[in-house]
Amino acid sequence: MIQINQAIVGRLYVVATPIGNLEDITLRALRTLKEVDLIAAEDTRHTRQLLNHFEIHTPLISYYREKEAERSDELVQKMLTGVTIALVSDAGTPGISDPGAILVQKARGAGIVIVPVPGPSALTAALSAAGIAESAFLFLGFAPPKKGQRQKFLSTFVESPWSLVLYESPHRIQGLLMDVLEILGDRQAFWGRELTKLYEDLQAGTISQLLERASSQRNRGEFVLIIGPGVSRQVTGDDLEETLLWYQKNTEFSLKDVSQRVAKDLGLSRSDVYQKALQVWAASKDNS
Numbered sequence: 001m002i003q004i005n006q007a008i009v010g011r012l013y014v015v016a017t018p019i020g021n022l023e024d025i026t027l028r029a030l031r032t033l034k035e036v037d038l039i040a041a042e043d044t045r046h047t048r049q050l051l052n053h054f055e056i057h058t059p060l061i062s063y064y065r066e067k068e069a070e071r072s073d074e075l076v077q078k079m080l081t082g083v084t085i086a087l088v089s090d091a092g093t094p095g096i097s098d099p100g101a102i103l104v105q106k107a108r109g110a111g112i113v114i115v116p117v118p119g120p121s122a123l124t125a126a127l128s129a130a131g132i133a134e135s136a137f138l139f140l141g142f143a144p145p146k147k148g149q150r151q152k153f154l155s156t157f158v159e160s161p162w163s164l165v166l167y168e169s170p171h172r173i174q175g176l177l178m179d180v181l182e183i184l185g186d187r188q189a190f191w192g193r194e195l196t197k198l199y200e201d202l203q204a205g206t207i208s209q210l211l212e213r214a215s216s217q218r219n220r221g222e223f224v225l226i227i228g229p230g231v232s233r234q235v236t237g238d239d240l241e242e243t244l245l246w247y248q249k250n251t252e253f254s255l256k257d258v259s260q261r262v263a264k265d266l267g268l269s270r271s272d273v274y275q276k277a278l279q280v281w282a283a284s285k286d287n288s
């Protein structure tokens, strides 16, 4: 095991930067970018513009996906000699569909302290404006670009009881929506496009409505697409107990959420369903 002198080891700050509106940068991000010895950036030209805007003169080094493995070794060596580094991506939070994970893993492995400096991310910005009722969601990042692979990928999530969140670029959004319609059905959905920018566009509707909108306009700007859950067990008044049991076994919904959902589906009183759900949950606990 390598002996590390903690007194001289540098730190790795993982710094979130704006996804459009520069005012979204945090005070802590600004101070960190000013104070570190070096900024590792996905695209140094892009980050240079951000730094110029805030009059920050810290030296930059490139750190992009294709060179992640090689560059991370070099950066870890620097940090082991006391150099402090801030890792940034082009926009948002490093490591979220962006390079960063390899450097973080290697730095941690070498005993370097990792410090997250949180801030903007398209993921959280879109979720915050979507108004999704359940707190659980599945973040899928980018779907595969090729139709066949994308359809296969989407079919993995047909039964998911959670909302699905995807990133997509403007020239693929139509293809993605078409495949979602075919594979997952015409679910409720939401997109956040050009978030925090001048032409910010938030749309809620069914997949086919969003597809129509996407087909009728030029799709400038990047998208976050949120697809509502499709798993809604078809129930009749006869199989209330069975239905509650199914939700209890197959989903992560809370007892309260399940009661609300099932009561709505069956047109039953919420408190009656809740009482029944309490019994079902208790019985399944006894059996486990």
Ligand code: SAM
Pocket (backbone or CB within 6 Å): 019, 020, 089, 091, 092, 093, 094, 095, 096, 097, 098, 120, 121, 122, 123, 166, 167, 168, 169, 192, 193, 194, 195, 196, 197, 222, 223, 224
């Ligand atoms: N790490 C970034 C983050 O935390 O949001 C994401 C980087 S990923 C390479 C880029 C994708 O994020 C875009 O294709 C788009 O799906 C989404 N994205 C980034 N900025 C966005 C914005 N202003 N509005 C909507 N989506 C955005």
